[in-house]
Amino acid sequence: MTTQTYTVTGMTCSHCVQSVSSELGKLDGVQQVQVDLASGAVTVTSAQALDDAAVRAAVDEAGYEVAS
Known part of the structure; x- marks a missing residue:
């Protein structure tokens, strides 16, 4: 099992x-x-571990962006 943390911008x-x-x-x-x-x-x-591109694509699909 793995845990990863991302910063997502635009959520309000x-x-x-x-x-x-x-x-x-x-x-x-x-x-x-x-x-x-x-x-x-x-x-x-x-x-x-998740593929970073897949995570970014999923967040993008939701209408938000993973901060660099």
């Missing part, structure tokens, strides 16, 4: 949190997604 409300959580939750192996709206920190727990 609980709907934003739900959108990001839902898209990331669709990735293979993802077991849990925790979002701290105030800081933009998104912590993803998964069975194996």
